Amino acid sequence: MVELNSLNRADIGDFEKLMAVTTVMTQSVITFLLPATHAIGQQFFLGGIYELIKFSAPAFIFGIVYSTVRTHPDAHLRDYPRFMLNRWHLLFVPSILWTTVYLLVLPQLQQHRHYYNWTSFAWQFINGNAAPHLWYNVMML
Numbered sequence: 001m002v003e004l005n006s007l008n009r010a011d012i013g014d015f016e017k018l019m020a021v022t023t024v025m026t027q028s029v030i031t032f033l034l035p036a037t038h039a040i041g042q043q044f045f046l047g048g049i050y051e052l053i054k055f056s057a058p059a060f061i062f063g064i065v066y067s068t069v070r071t072h073p074d075a076h077l078r079d080y081p082r083f084m085l086n087r088w089h090l091l092f093v094p095s096i097l098w099t100t101v102y103l104l105v106l107p108q109l110q111q112h113r114h115y116y117n118w119t120s121f122a123w124q125f126i127n128g129n130a131a132p133h134l135w136y137n138v139m140m141l
Helices: 012-036 040-071 077-105 118-127 134-140
Strands: none
Touching: 012 040, 077 118, 077 134
16 A cells, blocks of 8 residues: 655645635536526525635635645756646646537536637637636646
8 A cells, every 4th residue: 555645645735725626617507596596685695605705716726826836845947847738638638528528418507708709719719718617727837
């Protein structure tokens, strides 16, 4: 059995990333609930939660930086290309697959405007506007 050392354990950065992504995923749930609510109080409450969730971005960025710095204490700038090459299958491949699924299967989740040609499709794909939580993925990359 592999013994976990201090670099392999979850830290506050990992928990912050988890909480931030989870709260952003609730934005999709709120977008489904908002049109179904009729009372102005319910709409105000859900809209307020939707807006507050946007403030999880700084926590997410802190979580990424904290965990990366903690788990790579001897890293230098020259190590970055190798680091990204090792992370390709963990970061880029899932991002590409999920973005494709969201743009083609769930286009109603796109933020701002829907794509209307190949150029706008590529823009939605690159900037993380296919779904609210994919923006965090783009930030992480």
